[in-house]
Amino acid sequence: MSPVLRPTRLPAVEPAPFGTVALTDREFARLRTLVRAETGIALRESKRALVCARLGRRLRHYGYSTFEEYCDHLQERDPAGEERRRLANAITTTKTDFYREQHHFDFLRDTVLPALVRAGVERLRLWSAGCSTGEEAYSLAATLLDGLPRGRPWDARILACDVNGDALATAEAGIYARELVAKVPAVVLKRHFTPVPGEPSLVSVNAALRELIAFRRINLCQQPWPIRTKFDVIFCRNVMIYFDRATQSTLLQALVAQLVPGGYLFLGHSESLLGAEMRLTYVARTVYQKPPPTGQG
Numbered sequence: 001m002s003p004v005l006r007p008t009r010l011p012a013v014e015p016a017p018f019g020t021v022a023l024t025d026r027e028f029a030r031l032r033t034l035v036r037a038e039t040g041i042a043l044r045e046s047k048r049a050l051v052c053a054r055l056g057r058r059l060r061h062y063g064y065s066t067f068e069e070y071c072d073h074l075q076e077r078d079p080a081g082e083e084r085r086r087l088a089n090a091i092t093t094t095k096t097d098f099y100r101e102q103h104h105f106d107f108l109r110d111t112v113l114p115a116l117v118r119a120g121v122e123r124l125r126l127w128s129a130g131c132s133t134g135e136e137a138y139s140l141a142a143t144l145l146d147g148l149p150r151g152r153p154w155d156a157r158i159l160a161c162d163v164n165g166d167a168l169a170t171a172e173a174g175i176y177a178r179e180l181v182a183k184v185p186a187v188v189l190k191r192h193f194t195p196v197p198g199e200p201s202l203v204s205v206n207a208a209l210r211e212l213i214a215f216r217r218i219n220l221c222q223q224p225w226p227i228r229t230k231f232d233v234i235f236c237r238n239v240m241i242y243f244d245r246a247t248q249s250t251l252l253q254a255l256v257a258q259l260v261p262g263g264y265l266f267l268g269h270s271e272s273l274l275g276a277e278m279r280l281t282y283v284a285r286t287v288y289q290k291p292p293p294t295g296q297g
């Protein structure tokens with residue numbers, strides 16, 4: 001009779017799928033703390049598999065066999081913060097699109113720009129905060145170039161920032177697959193994009209748009225920001241949804257402080273202001289205005 005085989009001890013964690021490393025509760029808790037410190041992102045329990053998959057590559061890169069070793073690396077062997085930046089690149093969700101939430105760009109063109117022109121503003125400053133791979137910033141640039149009255153010079157600039165350096169590199173390159181520009185209106189595509197020679201599936205953003213934008217790596221959760229400018233318009237869309245309430249509240253206050261009086265804050269479709277303490281006026285769907293200077297409506 002063959003002997004009954006019994007495991008000598010129970011496994012501490014669920015067995016990992018073939019080829020992946022198991023992520024224990026303790027390791028996940030450590031990673032959550034590190035990710036929050038580096039990006040402000042509050043990882044939910046439901047993100048465990050995603051974390052395992054995305055950071056598993058970093059473990060393999062170093063030849064580590066546990067996430068514990070990777071956490072030690074992040075905390076003890078990363079003095080210049082290189083790996084912490086890679087952690088941010090791996091964890092952030094960069095989903096974006098040209099003219100995402102078209103109604104925001106319509107509101108900017110039809111209401112905000114005419115109001116600024118009427119108020120005699122000549123210097124325009126816009127901020128794409130959490131710009132991902134650049135689609136939002138280029139959509140803003142095209143809206144400005146095509147929406148501002150011609151025949152006079154404008155001092156217009158857009159700051160576009162993100163914590164994900166890989167996304168920023170794509171943004172700065174300004175080269176996109178044709179399927180990514182499918183929703184760009186034909187007239188905008190013709191005016192502001194050029195086919196890449198020898199690459200029929202790619203288009204490149206023209207200089208006129210690029211020249212309006214400065215891309216920079218800035219962590220929105222590390223304040224004070226290295227920014228002196230006050231902005232007429234801030235787009236911070238689909239970024240705060242990944243943060244906890246306290247981080248959202250701190251960020252919102254800092255964004256409002258960075259707006260000129262009368263400036264506009266555009267949030268993502270599922271983001272709303274947390275409380276009346278912001279003293280912002282709701283002016284359109286997920287668009288808010290800071291009180292204008294006294295005497296102006």
Ligand SMILES: C[S@@+](CC[C@H](N)C(=O)[O-])C[C@H]1O[C@@H](n2cnc3c(N)ncnc32)[C@H](O)[C@@H]1O
Pocket residue numbers: 038039040041092093094095096097100129130131132133136161162163164167218219220221236237238239268
């Ligand atoms: C889902 S994308 C949204 C992109 C764009 N705003 C849009 O709505 O299409 C979120 C972006 O926020 C960035 N992000 C997340 N945490 C950040 C932080 N602490 N500082 C700066 N950017 C951050 C991510 O890297 C990502 O590119």
